[in-house]
Amino acid sequence: MSRKQPGDDAEVIVVGAGPAGSAAATYLAKAGLDVLVLEKTVFPREKVCGDGLTPRGVKQLIDLGIDTRPQAGWLHNKGLRVVGGGITLELDWPDLASFPPYGLVRPRQDFDELLANNAKAHGARIIEHTTITGAITDKTGRIVGVEGKQGPDKTPVTYKAPLVLACDGVSARTALSVGLDKIESRPMGVAVRRYYTSVRTKDDYLESHLELWDRSDPANPVLLPGYGWIFGMGDGTVNVGLGILSTSKAYGTTDYRQLLRSWLDHTPEEWELREEHAAGKIGGAALPMGFNRTPHYRNGLLLVGDAGGMVNPFNGEGIGYAMESARIAAEHVIHALSRTTADSRERALHGYPVALQESLGGYYRLGNLFTKIIANPAIMRNATKHGLPRKRLMQFVLKLLAGLYDKRDGDFDDRVIATLTRLAPSV
Ligand SMILES: Cc1cc2nc3c(=O)[nH]c(=O)nc-3n(C[C@H](O)[C@H](O)[C@H](O)COP(=O)(O)OP(=O)(O)OC[C@H]3O[C@@H](n4cnc5c(N)ncnc54)[C@H](O)[C@@H]3O)c2cc1C
Structure with missing residues (x-):
């Protein structure tokens, strides 16, 4: 592996400008590397998400140098309200050395663009409207670039670089193109969400509902492993959704959109979470959990964020972990590119999966076990x-x-x- 050669378009290519891609690009550009980000969509764009950040995610924003004060447009929360079994409990975020004692809410429409602009401000180049269809490899199987389609005419394009970060989310198209399939034994989640115009828009707590009943057979309601959420967005709307685990019998056999409506129809009417208050459609997507796609580094390709199955199996949170894995990946790429021999660079890159294991491996193993138990x-x-x-x-x-x-x-x-x-x- 070499640094940028004649004919290369960048020292590092990042596929996807979600939280993983923009965070990685920021760190790489800050270190003076020539980074090219290729993004399928055009900003600003919507992304189906709960829009909530625990302090773990907030820490990553602070590491990126983002101003997270309310004056900068962030809605702060002080903890989690848990509802279930007839009980409502407000739990404040712990005050720790490692993480700040507050969480945040911000619509992904705005959040993702802000992170992409941050990457640009640090010198990363971002080309939008470019869908990558796969990696280009040399005879030895090593990544030398990516290929895809660009613009409204879907013009075929190729971009070359000695290193590629796959930050393309749960679809993981880049990883799949080199045979990195998901590990079926690891958990997945599926989540749906919708915005409503609701009196509950201002809330100091993220709210989580632990009892999710499938009432499709009224005679036999089933308690599902997963949870529902109501996050006040502070702008007159709430983000409401639910997530189910693949370890559940209901996974893949449930109409999740119907389940969301049915749950909300059982909430108090004054919360304004019925059809007439809906703002927009129900959107849904899969949540790849517990490192469900590995190896996280092979032949010049690093998997980051959802592309590497980084969603927390305990709670379905993925934004913070996407940025955290991006920071770790960038650190290893920066070190690798500072070395003078190919073997030494390769050793540095192989440190990425090792570092991921050290920081999240044991916690995710525990989380994977948890998803089996609560099924x-x-x-x-x-x-x-x-x-x-x-x-x-x-x-x-x-x-x-x-x-x-x-x-x-x-x-x-x-x-x-x-x-x-x-x-x-x-x-
Ligand atoms: C309903 C729902 C609710 C959720 N709620 C929360 C929450 O409240 N808090 C939380 O922390 N997490 C939540 N998550 C998880 C979170 O959305 C993801 O874990 C997070 O977005 C992962 O970031 P990423 O950058 O890895 O991937 P993504 O955010 O998916 O970004 C991938 C980027 O790559 C682009 N892309 C995709 N394919 C290609 C391609 N072929 N070529 C070029 N570009 C491509 C996409 O357009 C996108 O910009 C939720 C998920 C769902 C489905």
Whole structure:
């Protein structure tokens, strides 16, 4: 592998300008590398999402140098409101050394454009309206660039670079083109969401509903492993949605849009979450979890964000992890490109999956196990019934589910979580 050769279009190509791609491009450009981002859509554009960030995601924005103050257009929240088993509990985000004690909400329409502009401001080039259809490899199977279609006429294009970051989201087209299929034994989620114009638009907490009933057979309602959310957007609307795990029997056999409507029809009428208050259509997408596509580095290709299955299996959060994996990937690319021999560069790049394992591997193994355990409706029912009334226990659960613990020098709960992640078996 060499640095930019005559004929190359950049030192690094990034496919996709979502949170993973824009974050990676920012770090790479900041380090003075020649980065080219190729993005399928044109900004500003909508992205189906819950639009919520826990403190784990906020930390990544701060690392990127983004101003997260309310004056800069961010809606802050102070914790999670959990509703289930007839109980409502408000749990504040923990105050930790590693993460700030606040979460954020911002529509992805705006959020993704802001991150892309941040990457541009640091010197990354972004070409929109360019759909990458696959990687180009040399005779040895090493990536030398990508090919795709550009503009309204779908003009065939190729771009060359010695390194490519696949940040193209759950479709993972670049990875698939070199045979990196998803690992079927790892969990997936599916989530749907819709905006409503609602009185609940201003809220200091992200709200999560743990009891998601499939009432398609009224005589036999089924409790599903997943949760619903109501996130006030502060602009007169709320983002409401639900997510289900692939470990559930309901996965792939449920009409998720209908499930969303049916859940909302059972919420209090004054919340204004009925059809007549809907603002826009229901959108949905898959959530690739627990490192469900590996290896994260091979032959010049790094998988980042959803393309590498980085969604947290405990809570379906993916924006923060996309930016976190982008930071780790960029760090390894920067080191690799600073070296003078091909072997040495390659060694640095192989450090990327190792570093990912170190920072998230044990936690995701635990999360993958969790998705198998809560797939049992009886366990889910008992956990909600007996867990929710215990605020102290729920504070621990919040830390566990949102990955909000200090790995070093933490309190008792943090040490328990850190120990569990070390012991978690691979499933
Ligand atoms: C309904 C729903 C709700 C969610 N809610 C939350 C939430 O509240 N909080 C949270 O943290 N996470 C949430 N997630 C998960 C989160 O949306 C993803 O984990 C996150 O967007 C991953 O970022 P990414 O950059 O890896 O991929 P993406 O955000 O998917 O970005 C990929 C980018 O690549 C582009 N692209 C795709 N294919 C190509 C191609 N072939 N060529 C060129 N460009 C391409 C896309 O246009 C896009 O810009 C939710 C997901 C869903 C489906």
